[in-house]
Amino acid sequence: MQVSININGEQVTREVEPRTLLVHFIRDTPGLTGTHWGCDTSNCGACVVLMDGQPLKSCTALAAMCEGHEIRTVESLEKNGQLDPVQQGFHELHALQCGFCTPGMLMTARALLDSNPDPSDHEIRTAISGGICRCTGYKNIVAAVQWAAQHQNGHATQQEA
Amino acid sequence: MQTPGPFEYERATSLEGAIAALGIHGPGARVIAGGHSLLPMMKLRLASPDYLVDINELHELAYIREDGSELVIGALTRHVELLESEKLATAYPLFRDAEQVIADPVVRNRGTIGGSLCQADAAEDLSAVCVAAKAQIVIRGGDAERTVPITDFHLGPWMTVVADGEIVTEIRLPIRRGAGSAHVKVERRAGDWAIAAASACVWMDGDTISDAGIGLSAVGPITIHLTRAEELLAGATLADDLFDQVAAIASEDCAPIADTRGPVDYKRHLAGVLTKRALRRAVDRAHGRET
Numbered sequence: 222m223q224v225s226i227n228i229n230g231e232q233v234t235r236e237v238e239p240r241t242l243l244v245h246f247i248r249d250t251p252g253l254t255g256t257h258w259g260c261d262t263s264n265c266g267a268c269v270v271l272m273d274g275q276p277l278k279s280c281t282a283l284a285a286m287c288e289g290h291e292i293r294t295v296e297s298l299e300k301n302g303q304l305d306p307v308q309q310g311f312h313e314l315h316a317l318q319c320g321f322c323t324p325g326m327l328m329t330a331r332a333l334l335d336s337n338p339d340p341s342d343h344e345i346r347t348a349i350s351g352g353i354c355r356c357t358g359y360k361n362i363v364a365a366v367q368w369a370a371q372h373q374n375g376h377a378t379q380q381e382a
Numbered sequence: 383m384q385t386p387g388p389f390e391y392e393r394a395t396s397l398e399g400a401i402a403a404l405g406i407h408g409p410g411a412r413v414i415a416g417g418h419s420l421l422p423m424m425k426l427r428l429a430s431p432d433y434l435v436d437i438n439e440l441h442e443l444a445y446i447r448e449d450g451s452e453l454v455i456g457a458l459t460r461h462v463e464l465l466e467s468e469k470l471a472t473a474y475p476l477f478r479d480a481e482q483v484i485a486d487p488v489v490r491n492r493g494t495i496g497g498s499l500c501q502a503d504a505a506e507d508l509s510a511v512c513v514a515a516k517a518q519i520v521i522r523g524g525d526a527e528r529t530v531p532i533t534d535f536h537l538g539p540w541m542t543v544v545a546d547g548e549i550v551t552e553i554r555l556p557i558r559r560g561a562g563s564a565h566v567k568v569e570r571r572a573g574d575w576a577i578a579a580a581s582a583c584v585w586m587d588g589d590t591i592s593d594a595g596i597g598l599s600a601v602g603p604i605t606i607h608l609t610r611a612e613e614l615l616a617g618a619t620l621a622d623d624l625f626d627q628v629a630a631i632a633s634e635d636c637a638p639i640a641d642t643r644g645p646v647d648y649k650r651h652l653a654g655v656l657t658k659r660a661l662r663r664a665v666d667r668a669h670g671r672e673t
Contacts, residue, residue: 222391239391239434242421261384262422264573269488276488281421285391286414286436329488350572351486 224284228253229297239285243277244268246284247294255295257324266352269325270294276332278351295324298331306369307331316365318356325352330366339370386424393436397443397522397551400435405524405547407433413549414438415458416492418485419501428540443496443551446470455553457496462487464495474515474555475667476563476581476660480507486573496550502536505575505600509536511565512553513597513607514581520552529554536604558593560586562668564660567599568652570643576600577643578652580632582660586668589620596628596661600643601636601653608635608657615661625661629654 224246225234233250244258247270256279259267263281270279271293298305307330310316317323326349333340333348340348345366346359354362394400404411412431414420415438423429437443443458446467453473455464464470465481484490484507498508499519512519512532519530524547535542544550567579579599585592594615598606611631618624638649666672 238388240386240388242385261425263418263485263489266486266488275491277491278418278488281418281489282492283391283414283417283421283434283436285393286417286438288393289439348487351488 222285224288226284226287226290226292228292229294237284239283241284242280243270243282243284243287243292244279246287247279247292253294253296255324257321259321259325260353264353265322266325266329266349267322269328269352271328271332274332274335276329276351293328295327298327305331306372307334307366309372310365310368311362314361314365314368316357316361317354322352322354322356326354326362330362330369333366334370334373338373340366342367384425386421387427387430389424389431390433391436392434393438394440397437397440397549400437400440401522401524401547401549403433403435404549407435408546411435411546413497413500415494415497416460417497418489418493419497419503419506437549448557449554451557453555453557455495455555457550457552458494459496461485461490461493461495461498465490473557473561474511474563474583476511476514476565476583476664477508479565480511480567480579480581483507483567483569483573489573495553499532499535499553500542500544500550502538502540502542502604504539504602504604504606506605507565507567507576507579507581507599509605510579510581510597510599512555513605514563514565514583514595515555516583516595518554519550520554521548522551523548527551533607539603558585560584560592560668562586562664562666564663564667566656566660566663568656575643578636578638578649578656580653580656580660582657582664584615584661584664584668586665591615591618591620591665594661596632596657598632598636598653598657601638601649603637606636606653608632610635611657620665625658628661629658632657 257267259265268279410432443456445456471478517532563583581597583595596608633650633654636653
């Protein structure tokens, strides 16, 4: 069947099987391998993308179900060479080691800050509880999201680094 | 790589169209809503539907509203909407208790109440919540609509009374005076399925329990409905040992199996303890004391 999805503002249209999962539809698109395919069981959160602004585990949605919706992946965060504050925060505060969970963490954090610009640590921990990081112990991730919340306006600059 | 087996896909644009498609394609057809139970089942080949009817665009099935003496929830209402609804939290706070511990916020963006009930997984929380709340499930087919009490809805593990060509449209909860409710759950880690969970609703007249509902998750092949305990509680006056008696019934009347979440005697003990805690909190809430 033909499936057409708006990914990061561009319409991507392909002939796929109905059973094609969103994560594979995304990753099979040139330039869009940033979304990670992890546990495949909706537990780990590495595959989180935004659908109409809400975090979604893309391993547990059919591509066909997403037609007509707007998908945002981790590639949409950086604009004109400028990192999104959540990306900059992860960089500043060493919120990743291996980086496998990072795309999902970043998109989940982006959605949180879009709806709640000044979250408490508890709210951040709740928001990212659908993601599993085996490296950091989450402390630096929470700190990075707080950093992003404090640098939302004007975005981070290299001078602050 | 886990991928579902092949199937045909149809996106429903009307409820009538969805029901017609389910009727035409018969036993091989399944409704897909949030898909967060069905797709993992399909990846594992525990479910192999050959036709999926996607109802995600049927926004008319997503609502929480009062209808006379009932609170009515559309089948496509998502976990996040159940969690955030003040109307629901006021009438039935056990929904918010449960929704805070169902999976994680990302999963809760997608999963629906209709899908949770139709999944008929004994470890799922909302089935116990609905048993305690004495919910009625509205099922629509091509020619008629029928209403089934939640206690008759589940036939066995992963089996419901929903027939070919039928779809769950609505969950109806009675609104009665003196209500209090709570859901308590013990899990191995955040977002996991329950080791055991207990849902309790009470309807109080002063210190007398005029009616009660209790459901248990994860301690039997299907959601456990504690009828013996409800009979003991109906008409009873609050007394020191009343909930101990109910806890003993809960431990006896559940039917857990030993697995990675624990041995049978532990789960029976837990069922009793959680039932008692849920009842205490439900009574406190009915009396206007939040605990």
